[in-house]
Amino acid sequence: MEISDGETLAFDYLVVATGATPRLPGVPGQDLEGIFCLRNVTDAIRIRKFIDEKRVKRAVVVGAGLISLEMCEAFRRLGLETTVVYRKDLPLRRLGEDFAEQILTELETNGVAFMGETSLEGFEPTDTGGIIVHSSGGTFETDLVLLGLGVVPQVSLASEAGLGIGSTGAISVNKFLQTNIPYIYAAGDCCECFHRISQRPVYAPLGDIANKQGRIAGANIGGQNLSFPGIVGSTCFKVFNLEVASTGLTAEEAREVGLKAEAVTIQGVSKAHSYPGSRELHIRLVADTENGRLLGAQAVGGDGVVSRINGLAVALTGGLSLDELAYLDLAYAPPFSGAWDPIHIAAQKLLK
Structure with missing residues (x-):
């Protein structure tokens, strides 16, 4: 294996644990100052520092997944005027319209504005350090934007190495977390999981699953014979x-x-x-x-x-x-x- 400085490393076994990266909207201005993604504690510290230093009063959350909705609460507890921009009519509609409406009511009861059925079109800076948000629902100004559009598995290295990429776009593994090359394992947000109920591979980038997969992959490399039992999607x-x-x-x-x-x-x-x-x-x-x-x-x-x-x-x-x-x-x-x-x-x- 060759690393970035040109050094070559020999190995008997390799674990690919490249994780995932935030999905970006691909719109103009997405790299402006004040536009954030949240993947780890470092990101959270950066966001809080920006809020404190810039005296942020308004926040826009793009997306309505789990992290996005949790961040709505965090922003409101800091006293920020908070708006969600989401392409569908309700948050977490997967759970059913009735449950999604309860979630929406909880957001609105606590002062979160929800712009459903709204497409993001781009961002541009203001002369005073703010951000102009362009959307299908109109143009408005904010101080901070959180992009909560999910994640995509980091598989470029795996693909270049000839590892199998599954139907979900993540690395395909067997129950021992081995890839199609038996001495190369994969674990965490870069690989697929077997869903015990649907009996199909799924992509489930969650911290608890990544921890279990990492432990099993390491144990198997160390001589044990553990299998990852799959998930039920909790x-x-x-x-x-x-x-x-x-x-x-x-x-x-x-x-x-x-x-x-x-x-x-x-x-x-x-x-x-x-x-x-x-x-x-x-x-x-x-x-x-x-x-x-x-x-x-x-x-x-x-x-x-x-x-x-x-x-x-x-x-x-x-x-x-x-x-x-x-x-x-x-x-x-x-x-x-x-x-x-x-x-x-x-x-x-x-x-x-």
């Missing part, structure tokens, strides 16, 4: 007072991979009805109509959302059916749930 985030989480497939995603899926949504509460502080939550379960197997779940609510989705992720991994889920022995106490948890209620409703 994610969560918090925006202001709303928890949002999902695992597995949505009904639409399940149908796209040829599964016969049915979904049901229930409204429940996070604790026992009589317990102080109980908050409303909504859970949607997705199941295979042919065999009753759980395929996925999505949830939004004031609290108790993530713990329930984590439980459902375990159920997905174990291949539990709705019959098993409907009477699953979950821990019960009034501060945490009713005697019938929303998971039980949703499973029983889907069985009817």
